[in-house]
Amino acid sequence: MNNKNPELHIVEPIQWKEDHIRIIDQTFLPGREIYQDIFEVGKVWEAIRSLRVRGAPAIGIAAAYGVYLGAKDLPEIEIVDLHSEIQRICEYLSSARPTAVNLQWALDQALSLSDSMQGEPAEKITSALLDLARDLHENDKQICADIGIAGQELIPDNAAIITHCNTGSLATGKYGTALSVIYHAHLKGKKIHVWVDETRPLLQGSRLTAWELEKTGIDYHIIADSMAGWVMKSSKPDLVIVGTDRVAANGDVANKIGTYSLAVLAKHHGIPFYVAAPKSSIDLNTPTGDDIPIEERQDDELRVIGDQVTAPEKAPVYNPAFDITPHELVDAFITEKGIIRPDYTASLKQI
CATH class of the missing domain: 3.40.50.10470 (Translation initiation factor eif-2b; domain 2)
Known part of the structure; x- marks a missing residue:
């Protein structure tokens, strides 16, 4: 290897794909480059806990998408109960790993957004949660x-x-x-x-x-x-x-x-x-x-x-x-x- 041609081949461990996230399953690296499609909040929790996705900023991003996936899959409930359900989802995701503060930081933002939108239609709130997750994801790229x-x-x-x-x-x-x-x-x-x-x-x-x-x-x-x-x-x-x-x-x-x-x-x-x-x-x-x-x-x-x-x-x-x-x-x-x-x-x- 050498430094003659400064360029980078950069991987992206998390991608948003229309209605789900796709991660590189890091438990298989370096031998195999395996991608996992995740459609539900429980699988997000498992991916964080098992180190399929890892690194403080990355698990914060994954958790933000997880809040959206969990909220989207809620059965029809009274609007007044939606915020408490989102709070439950955030508490669940926060239990995956306790040390990295980015995880709780992302969940706090999702919870704050939900709190500020109480009384709004459920569809509007879940859409805003997805927008938040995508914004956090893009912002992290620039921050890095x-x-x-x-x-x-x-x-x-x-x-x-x-x-x-x-x-x-x-x-x-x-x-x-x-x-x-x-x-x-x-x-x-x-x-x-x-x-x-x-x-x-x-x-x-x-x-x-x-x-x-x-x-x-x-x-x-x-x-x-x-x-x-x-x-x-x-x-x-x-x-x-x-x-x-x-x-x-x-x-x-x-x-x-x-x-x-x-x-x-x-x-x-x-x-x-x-x-x-x-x-x-x-x-x-x-x-x-x-x-x-x-x-x-x-x-x-x-x-x-x-x-x-x-x-x-x-x-x-x-x-x-x-x-x-x-x-x-x-x-x-x-x-x-x-x-x-x-x-x-x-x-x-x-x-």
Whole structure:
């Protein structure tokens, strides 16, 4: 691979198709590129919960479409009851995954819209919910592009970059967050090499980020998560850049498990640690990272890889999906509004 011809082959993980959504089922990647058509809210919930669609912005988009699909399929009921039914749908979808704030952010917008239209005909309300979902989807594409444009200024030519999890198009409407920064630096003609953390236990780095980088032609190597410290010492990368599922008001960051370790290592080695975050991931109502709920996932995600059992059948497992990186380890946030630096308690409120 090389950077001779800066261009991008960008995938779109969610598409609206007349009366349903179509997603790339990410559980099959990278071996098979399988698309799933989803017509009902229950299947949206399952797709979010099972990581068929994943990434904070992407699950927010999927949930917004899910509210419409659920409302559309309601039997004829009194208009006065419609808002309470939409509220029930939102509560159901919010239970799919608790950590990413974008999910609740999108549902809150749908609920607010429904509340503002109480008394209107049901058809008009459901139509407005679809318009909202499509607007959120299109806006996310522009937001991700703006994050990339703003952040690429932090990327020197001939940069070596460490990433974690998947923060590309697969996690958003298009382009991604942290990977959008890399993509837009690539489009500027900068030569880039990416160290891709495999991101155990679900391997979103090696399965998904490497798959995306392969399509774009950006140079990369996959490394085990445990290799990152040695890579920092021996190869001296220029920066670490990650995404986030939620940023607390003080700048603490909830992101895929393993992010905290990277931040500590980066601080020790004097390497800048950046977080790419759309405004919708910044939760000013959550004071610190201690207040962010951390999702714990199934035991077999650690005991089994594919069809291969890698631990005793009943070995006790602790499997948090996320960790919290303290704000003092974050050198800057890259947002659609520009680069945000400390003091985060003040600067995040200005976005």
